[in-house]
Amino acid sequence: MTLPDARRRAATLLLILSPLLLAPAALGEVDFQYQRPDATPPPGAESEKAPGGPFQRFAVSAAHPLAADAGYQILAAGGSAIDAAIAVQMVLTLVEPQSSGIGGGSFLMHHDGEEARAYDGRETAPSSAKEGLFLGQDGEPLAFMKAVASGRSVGVPGTLRMLETAHGEHGRLPWAVLFEPAITLADDGFPVGARLHASLDDTEALRDDAQASGFFFTEQGEPLAEGHRLKNPALAVILQRVAEQDSSALHTGEVARDIVGRVQNHPAIPGSLSLEDLATYTAKEREPLCSDWQDHRLCGFPPPSSGHLTVMQILGILAQLPPSKAGLEDDLPGVDWLHRFLEASRLAFADRGRYIADPAFVEAPGGDWSLMIAPDYLEERAALIEATQSLGSGGASPGTPGVVATAWAAQPTQPEAGTSHISIIDAHGNALAMTSSLGQAFGARILSGGGTGMPGGFLLNNALTDFSFTPTDDQGTPIANRVEPGKRPRSSLSPTLVVEGEGSALMASLGARGGAAIITDTALALVAMLDWGLDVEGALALPHASTLGGPVSLEAGRFPTATLEALRELGHEVEEREPTGGLHALRRTGQGFVGDTDPRREGVVRGE
Incomplete structure (x- = not known):
């Protein structure tokens, strides 16, 4: 057994044996062992995929085959829709880093067969943010993409805290188990697909971040080729810490210090995100x-x-x-x-x-x-x-x-751009629709390695550029979606x-x-x-x-x-x-649930 395998197994066993760290519905014995798919669709094969279904028990629609498969395995093991969403989102952080991840925010709609509930994991502005955050010294708005690729655009991420809140109410499997697919894939690597390659080729500012440049590009400055096996050891360590602890592993400690350091020491336009901002973030139910x-x-x-x-x-x-x-x-x-x-x-x-x-x-x-x-x-x-x-x-x-x-x-x-969507129906009568985002493709173009000293990590959002750059109109009337401390940008x-x-x-x-x-x-x-x-x-x-x-x-x-x-x-x-x-969509028919993903993208639907 390799060191990463031993580390994962030990952490999972610890959490299974510790009721204090489990959701109330997950106290029973759990038999789950992630099986990495033997093969994934080759890069560029998304045009050949077919709609999924009909499914009688459960289904998951996600933006990447490996993410959809992770959700499928969690559902097949008896997990809830929330359990599967966590596994899917963690894998998307790895395989679709340009669109969403633990450095961003999310909105989640949940249905338990009787009522709908809404969980808000939207990013927030730092407590020190000012109305003129995106105004230059001349009082004019910064060029949009200049503001995006900066420390000022980074809001307090909320996806992990939101998923943790929802898992506490609707989870059936242990928290730690849900991270095993993403940790395994981060350790072992995954093939770079056509969409990630094209996104890298189209995002010049990502090369300006030294950590991101060294991770996503060759020594010659070329984007990683389709089919390149990309490992992310830093993300594996970070997700392992979150699995062993909870969202505080990102919002406090070494990972939080690295996030704040990357934002406040941005070489072009630093931001003011603080450790207190991260530690005090709260997901909301609306x-x-x-x-x-x-x-x-x-x-x-x-x-x-x-x-x-x-x-x-x-x-x-x-x-x-x-x-x-x-x-x-x-x-x-x-x-x-x-x-x-x-x-x-x-x-x-x-x-x-x-x-x-x-x-x-x-x-x-x-x-x-x-x-x-x-x-x-x-x-x-x-x-x-x-x-x-x-x-x-x-x-x-x-x-x-x-x-x-x-x-x-x-x-x-x-x-506005970016984003990923997940739709899931489980075997217990629950369903969800979750949309998560980093903002623009690759967010603020800042890669945080969580202080691990290893290659890789996760990208930080540029959610604050969803605020109005100008706080008032020409007559001085305030704009509702202007920047204010602790405020969540319109989405x-x-x-x-x-x-x-x-x-x-x-x-x-x-x-x-x-x-x-x-x-x-x-x-x-x-x-x-x-x-x-x-x-x-x-x-x-x-x-x-x-x-x-x-x-x-x-x-x-x-x-x-x-x-x-x-x-x-x-x-x-x-x-x-x-x-x-x-x-992405899942729909009930007379034969069961059927689903599909946009034929222009590489997402798939899995289910039984």
Whole structure:
């Protein structure tokens, strides 16, 4: 037995024998031993994968085959959806470091067969953060990517603390067992896939971090090749400490000191994250937002996520419009429907930019977030849409959902990207949708080795660039999503659970990656499945179409030229782009649960 194997076995045995370190539901004997897959799909094989199911007992959809397999093995051993999510997220920290990890934040929606619950692991601003965090000495906002690749962009990570909180309530297997897949893979190595290779090749600033450069690039400065077996000994040690202890292994001690040192000593733009910030971070349980649409009940995350409110505004505005032509024409969204969808998105994003922020710092308009999706209000918003003319880029203004106008200025549009999504259904009647993120690809471009002195580690988030760079508008009116100490930045993460009408039976779990376009991608998938009647595979394969209020982004090469020209004639500024998003979904059918992941990505679905 190798030293890493001995270390893992000893730690796991210790935790199994120590009830004080186990969740209440996990006190029985546990027989789990992770089996590394003999083979993984070769790099670039994601286009050949098929949808999964039907499954009768459990299923997991994740953004990488090794992560989905880790979740599958935990579920097969009797683990809960939460148990599997922890194993999946730890493996994603290793194999998909550009998108999510223990250095970032997450939102998790959980359903126990009767009710939905929402767990908030969003990053927070340091206690010393100031409104002008991202303003230069001249008072002007920093260039966005300059702010991203800096110590100032790093928020207090929350993913581990949130998962620990959820595990304490819904876990069935010991905490330590759930880290075994990621530790094994970090010790043994995994083959670099096409997406990681391409992301490395496209992220120049990562080379500026000495630790990251030496780990992810060759001595010649080239990104690690597809198929390269990448080991991460530093991450293996860090995860072993978390397994033996709990989230305090990251939030205090040697790992915390390394995080703080990397942030405060950033060579270009240092940040102010402190040991106290890390030690005092608290995950929150929030009241989920559940809304009726198309005879279904959609449950999503409340602020500081803007996901559910904005998705439901889009869907609600569409429902208020007169009947349109068929949504699909030749298996693609038609011009008439696209025009309505894009206009509804403009109006929804205008409200998002003014009102939605951390509820600990910003009151909901009219004192109730549900006013933003009230039918009467959405009817007013829908009346602004004309069938023959777009509102145009910047033409949609925020509405007034409450009785009294809220005194916030509209936030200027800023880039958002990154993220990974996990959907899981277990054999015990539980399900979850969890979306986690580092922010941009590779986060702040800072790799923390946790003070281990070994190669590798985990990347730190750039979540604070989700705040408005400018704290006020030109008239001095504060922006709701401005930087404040201890505040959680507004997010676009949209983990969604769909339940049957008046009952509580889970119908679907879904979510997406891709920055602010997560919102429009999720809305389109819901329309496709629940309104147009497409199966999961068909819904996730539809071409992406979105606007955040400005130009329209259509997936390159997927729409006819006639569609582009027709939208332009309606006044839309149309651009074709390669999609950055990636949807995941599990859905109940008469034969069991079926699932799929975005065909453009390398994710898979596993289950029984």
